[in-house]
Amino acid sequence: MASIIEIKGLTKRYASGFEALKGVDLTIEEGEIFALLGPNGAGKTTMISIVCGIARATGGSVTVAGHDIVRDYRGARTAIGLVPQELSTDQFERVIDTVNFSRGLFGKPRNDAYVEKVLRDLSLWDKRHSKILELSGGMKRRVMIAKALSHEPRVLFLDEPTAGVDVELRRDMWKLIGELRQTGVTIILTTHYIEEAEEMADRVGVINKGELMLVEDKTALMKKLGKKTLTVVLAEPIDVVPADLAEWGVTLGGEGHELDYIFDTQAERTGVSSLLRKLGDLGIGYKDLNTRQSSLEDIFVSLVHQEKAA
Incomplete structure (x- = not known):
């Protein structure tokens, strides 16, 4: 797929000497959903702010849809829609007016049909004449998205799109x-909600302390770095884990009715089969087997822990 965003050697250093970004390289493909994961203060919002022209980089380069964000900032900014983390709009404006105004800011001619489509897609059409202050928090978030889409951008940035919203609204988002x-818009979202990335993203990037630790296809990442937990439900409970099972690192659970074995997906066949054979040799019977794939949260915590230990 063609790339729509190219970030090379991006750095951001403040006068205090603090480095918010440390030589970030990243390519975003057109039409994908890319999730940028990281704890608070990792550099997610700083990176988005630079790409969107809100903050200046100390070094490196960024192009959006072929436009350099410094040399051709108008072209780059026109290609971008940004939904910031904080809700900020004129509370006394009507929904349809604030969306039309945002469209005009980018020099786009009036297009009632397009604005109506955006509002209908966001379930805002019935609220088009309502003042912003009359809306719920979830509806205000939708208005922010409508404003970001008003000028027909090719890229949509969502900075912590579901921060502070309830579970039901998060699912709607x-x-x-x-x-x-599905309309062809490339979406980049920053989040510290792991399930958000797991639910939607095609690719995942993990950033911590200003460094991009990895960028990987979500499925490949979970396959490569993920682990599985095998739970062996025993036919009869045991009091302690036999010494002969020490090499597998199994733990006892379920009040003695279960053995848990954590293994790399790469070693699935040899590790699991060897363990089950050993149980048979020891005369330990079992009546059920369950496996659980590790989540992105498990992987994220593991990566951050590895960096802290390094």
């Missing part, structure tokens, strides 16, 4: 983001 991707 996930559905909405999936529908937006």
Whole structure:
């Protein structure tokens, strides 16, 4: 796929000497949903702010849809829609007016049909004449997305799109983001909600302390770095784990009715089969087997822990 964003050697250093970004290289493909994961203060918002022209980089380069963000900032900014983390709009404006105004800011001619489509897609059409202050928090978030889409951008940045919203609204937002991707818009979202990336993203980037630790296809990442937990449900409970099982590192659970074995997916066949054979040799019977794939959260915590230990 063609790339729509190219980030090379991006750095951001403040006068205090603090480095918010340390030589970040990243390519975003057109039409994908890319999730940038990281704890608070990792550099997620700083990177988005630079790409969107809100903050200046200390070094490196960024192009958006072929436009350099410094030399051709108008072209780059026109290609971008940004939904910031904080809700900020005129509370006394009507929904349809604030969306039309945002469109005009980018020099786009009036297009009632397009604005109506955006509002309908976001379930805002019935609220088009309502003042912003009359809306719920979830509806205000939708208005921010409508404003970001008003000038027909090719790239949509969502900075912590579901921060502070309830679980039901979060699910609605996930559905909405999936529908937006179907229209061809490239979506980049920052989040510290691991399940958000797991639910929607095609690729995942992990950033911590200003460094991009990895960028990987979500499925490949979970396959390569993930682990599985095998739970062996025993036919009869045992009091302690036999010494002969020490090499597998199994633990006892379920009040003696279960053995848990954590293994790399790469070693699945040899590790699991060897363990089960050993149980048979020891005369330990079992009546059920369950496996659980590690989540992105497990992987993320592991990566951050490795960096701290390094």
